[in-house]
Amino acid sequence: MQSTSLTVNGNAVSVTAHGDTPLLDVLRNHLGLVGTKFGCGQEQCGCCMVLVDGRPEKSCGKPLSTMAGKAIVTIEGLGTPDRPHALQQAFLDEQAGQCGYCLAGILISAKALLDRNPSPSRAEIAAALDDNICRCGSHVRILRAVERAARLMRKGAAQ
Amino acid sequence: MSASLTLPALLASNPRLDQWVGFSTRGRVTVSTGRVEIGQGVLTAMLQIAAEELDVAPERILLQTGDTDLTPNEGYTAGSQSIQFGGVALRMACADVRALFLDHAAANFGYTRADLAVRDGAITLRGEPTGHDYWSLAAAVDLRRDATGQALTKSVRDYSVVGQSAPRVDLAAKVFGEPVFAHDVVLDGMVHARVVRQPRRGAAIASIDEAALRRAAKGPIEIMRHGNFIAILGADETVVEAVAAVAPNHVVWDGVDPINPFQEEARWLLQQPSIDRTIGPPPPSEPTPGTTRHEATYTRMHVAHASVAPSCGLALYRDGRLTVWTHSQGVYPLRDALVRTLKLDPAAISVKHVQGPGCYGHNGADDAAADAAVIAFLTPGKPVKVRWRRDEEFGFEPVSPAMVTTARATLDASGRPVDWTTEIWSGRHSSRPGGGGNLLAAEALPDPPPHPPAVEGGYPPGAGTRNGEPLYDFPAKRIVHHLIAETPVRTSSLRGLGATLNVFAIEGLIDELAERAGEDPLAYRLSILSDVRARAVVEHVARISGWQAGLPSGTGRGRGIAFARYKNMAAYAAVVAEIEVEESVRLNRVWCAADAGLVVNPDGAINQLEGGIIHAASWALKEGVRLDGTGISSRDWENYPVLRFSEVPEVTVELVDPGADRPCLGVGEASGGPTVAAIGNAVAHALGARLRDLPLTRERIMAALLRA
Numbered sequence A: 001m002q003s004t005s006l007t008v009n010g011n012a013v014s015v016t017a018h019g020d021t022p023l024l025d026v027l028r029n030h031l032g033l034v035g036t037k038f039g040c041g042q043e044q045c046g047c048c049m050v051l052v053d054g055r056p057e058k059s060c061g062k063p064l065s066t067m068a069g070k071a072i073v074t075i076e077g078l079g080t081p082d083r084p085h086a087l088q089q090a091f092l093d094e095q096a097g098q099c100g101y102c103l104a105g106i107l108i109s110a111k112a113l114l115d116r117n118p119s120p121s122r123a124e125i126a127a128a129l130d131d132n133i134c135r136c137g138s139h140v141r142i143l144r145a146v147e148r149a150a151r152l153m154r155k156g157a158a159q
Numbered sequence B: 001m002s003a004s005l006t007l008p009a010l011l012a013s014n015p016r017l018d019q020w021v022g023f024s025t026r027g028r029v030t031v032s033t034g035r036v037e038i039g040q041g042v043l044t045a046m047l048q049i050a051a052e053e054l055d056v057a058p059e060r061i062l063l064q065t066g067d068t069d070l071t072p073n074e075g076y077t078a079g080s081q082s083i084q085f086g087g088v089a090l091r092m093a094c095a096d097v098r099a100l101f102l103d104h105a106a107a108n109f110g111y112t113r114a115d116l117a118v119r120d121g122a123i124t125l126r127g128e129p130t131g132h133d134y135w136s137l138a139a140a141v142d143l144r145r146d147a148t149g150q151a152l153t154k155s156v157r158d159y160s161v162v163g164q165s166a167p168r169v170d171l172a173a174k175v176f177g178e179p180v181f182a183h184d185v186v187l188d189g190m191v192h193a194r195v196v197r198q199p200r201r202g203a204a205i206a207s208i209d210e211a212a213l214r215r216a217a218k219g220p221i222e223i224m225r226h227g228n229f230i231a232i233l234g235a236d237e238t239v240v241e242a243v244a245a246v247a248p249n250h251v252v253w254d255g256v257d258p259i260n261p262f263q264e265e266a267r268w269l270l271q272q273p274s275i276d277r278t279i280g281p282p283p284p285s286e287p288t289p290g291t292t293r294h295e296a297t298y299t300r301m302h303v304a305h306a307s308v309a310p311s312c313g314l315a316l317y318r319d320g321r322l323t324v325w326t327h328s329q330g331v332y333p334l335r336d337a338l339v340r341t342l343k344l345d346p347a348a349i350s351v352k353h354v355q356g357p358g359c360y361g362h363n364g365a366d367d368a369a370a371d372a373a374v375i376a377f378l379t380p381g382k383p384v385k386v387r388w389r390r391d392e393e394f395g396f397e398p399v400s401p402a403m404v405t406t407a408r409a410t411l412d413a414s415g416r417p418v419d420w421t422t423e424i425w426s427g428r429h430s431s432r433p434g435g436g437g438n439l440l441a442a443e444a445l446p447d448p449p450p451h452p453p454a455v456e457g458g459y460p461p462g463a464g465t466r467n468g469e470p471l472y473d474f475p476a477k478r479i480v481h482h483l484i485a486e487t488p489v490r491t492s493s494l495r496g497l498g499a500t501l502n503v504f505a506i507e508g509l510i511d512e513l514a515e516r517a518g519e520d521p522l523a524y525r526l527s528i529l530s531d532v533r534a535r536a537v538v539e540h541v542a543r544i545s546g547w548q549a550g551l552p553s554g555t556g557r558g559r560g561i562a563f564a565r566y567k568n569m570a571a572y573a574a575v576v577a578e579i580e581v582e583e584s585v586r587l588n589r590v591w592c593a594a595d596a597g598l599v600v601n602p603d604g605a606i607n608q609l610e611g612g613i614i615h616a617a618s619w620a621l622k623e624g625v626r627l628d629g630t631g632i633s634s635r636d637w638e639n640y641p642v643l644r645f646s647e648v649p650e651v652t653v654e655l656v657d658p659g660a661d662r663p664c665l666g667v668g669e670a671s672g673g674p675t676v677a678a679i680g681n682a683v684a685h686a687l688g689a690r691l692r693d694l695p696l697t698r699e700r701i702m703a704a705l706l707r708a
Helices: A023-030 A086-093 A103-116 A122-128 A139-158 B009-013 B042-054 B082-109 B171-175 B210-215 B237-250 B266-271 B331-342 B365-378 B390-396 B440-444 B499-517 B521-527 B532-545 B602-621 B672-687 B698-707
Strands: A002-008 A011-017 A049-052 A055-058 A071-073 B029-033 B061-065 B116-119 B122-125 B128-133 B191-196 B204-208 B222-226 B229-234 B251-254 B275-279 B292-300 B312-318 B321-326 B349-353 B384-387 B403-411 B417-426 B476-483 B557-565 B572-581 B585-595 B650-655
Touching: A011 A023, A023 A049, A023 B237, A049 A103, A055 A103, A086 A103, A086 A139, A086 B171, A103 A122, A103 A139, A103 B171, A122 A139, A139 B602, B009 B082, B029 B042, B029 B082, B042 B061, B042 B082, B082 B116, B082 B122, B082 B128, B191 B237, B191 B365, B204 B222, B210 B222, B210 B237, B222 B365, B229 B237, B229 B365, B229 B440, B237 B251, B266 B292, B266 B403, B266 B417, B292 B499, B312 B365, B321 B331, B321 B365, B331 B349, B331 B365, B331 B440, B365 B384, B365 B440, B403 B499, B417 B499, B499 B521, B499 B557, B499 B672, B521 B532, B521 B557, B532 B557, B532 B572, B532 B585, B532 B650, B557 B672, B572 B672, B585 B602, B585 B672, B602 B650, B602 B672, B672 B698
Parallel strands: A002 A071, B029 B061, B191 B384, B321 B349, B417 B476, B585 B650
Antiparallel strands: A002 A011, A049 A055, A049 A071, B116 B122, B122 B128, B191 B229, B204 B251, B222 B229, B275 B476, B292 B403, B312 B321, B312 B384, B403 B417, B557 B572, B572 B585
């Protein structure tokens, strides 16, 4: 057991757990942030995507020992019903989802994309989401929603 | 307004009105439905139906769903039947409730009944407020009575909520990462558990290396063994998961019957003993002079549900009562199966639905819930959470059976069928719990239940036989069905059941016949299709896709069209697919036109049709379960590839309004078969050679090109 300090959604936290505990388990079981989902535990599906120092990473494969001092952003850190992130608003506007289990990871991947590329093409959005599996077939709506969010964010930035 | 004197079946079996509607909180309406949210958006549609028929704002409604303590027993949420049947029952119940309140107001306050109406829960007299509403009269109007079916339901012309696109009531919580899934449920003092699965049905534990399991544990664990049921329990999920991952290496099993890995391809079915039957007239004994015959055989591998996450169940057994939380499609049937497994009284078991990852049929959800129930039963007082591992879900969920379908036509001089046979070889498409057994945990316990016999549902709608009968105008049609009782892996229902391959085969052969006749596939179809609604969707999809006759084949680019009415009794759907082929298929665009009768939530229906198209495109191009000598070997997303974002086509879906007050028709599975078939037809058009074995992978394309 060891104590590891990191930042989650802007809050400094200290977690006491084995160093090889996956970041996903730290978030869900130690910190009670269950918005980030378990999908495969093999870094193949993207359900557990979070931002680590701004980069999209699959939290199921990131041991706690490598997270010391890192800044993590989860779906809970994106926005709230009162103050939704442009992506969350756009996903609601486009009704982009069915079961919704994959959405937390997809929203995080999309945020990472829009943070580095405010005007992505449809193909660039699709490529950025290729690590995320959606099985209900909401893809087309999700692609539209990310395009809409990009427009919202550009408009917001221009004002 | 229209009156119905016979009750909808689900209202007849759940007649008490207080099972459906309640007004116990002022300003709120509690509406119960046995239907559960499995990703399809049914909650929103049910809410719209209730709001419409009760005349209350949708925001006032609290929905209770899938709970053996609270909601009607509607069996399974499956088969695209929720709106078509469950919605009809809910609508009638709500109409009855509304009528009871108006009858009461008329009888007690001297109003003329015909002058009364409801506006957002308030009773009005010729449009003016009366001061009475559902809540003020709730104590006086006893809903502990049976539905009569005599109330007038609203006319479609008066609808203001049903028929309008409504945002999904469940989506916001998911977009903000709120805890909505079974996987997110945390119970006080909960232990996490994983099961070490029997590799095959009937396998018996020879030895367990408990010392090795304990060495693999970085914290306290408990090893539970009961019969051939083994579980690892512990307070720390990380510890339990790590032990479970290596546990199969430390248990030796007896009685593991090997399987033949070649059975991953479907043609082995042709050599198996089968239960046979013919639906329709017997085949003609003599060939009719002047006719010719043409047939082709189409196959499909086993297909996984492959939900985006593995299944999860929770349970607590305390003071002689068992409570189970599950994302099963049927809380009542699961309760019945647990009654038999645990020898408990039905009244001692509560099963409650909690949402899970998208569900397309009988996946691991019931088994995970049963795992939790068994472990909880053996550790009274302790809440138990079982979340399957990814490889466990791939390896042990029931899969959709491999199938072979031969479509066979006798053609007249114009090349049109005068006789049609669809001959089907398939394992069982249903092995749900509730019918006795069919729970993995139960099979591992001492005194396991007998293996339930393979059954095929009655036709229509059929299971393996589903959509085996083309809707085209052929003078004689029949289905010859061979039900294969023994399959190498457990099989059960997946979205579309047999319709997926049957529509692929039928619509493939129709294209082959059009080509033989030297006619365009669209024109050929319309020449043999008199069903008005069917023609409307086919013509509509041709129009929106800009269908052109006579485009050359074999150019590497292709278009295909296909049509089916799901089950021949649910929604009509016609699909056009546009593809390119080099070494593999690139699906560029898909258009779909569908007629679902009265549509409760148009955007919800379109979302379902779109989802069905992309799901089916993944089946058509990618999905097939791999086997090795012990069972399913495709146990991760690399070995079971599915369509990814950069591979999805542009999709256009339009609803075709049938133009009159038509009943609702289920849409959830309507677009799958036509999509697979349209892609198959487009690939044949692009290659100038037909591939009849799914999935249409790069390897199969290359092999076809080499043969050509």
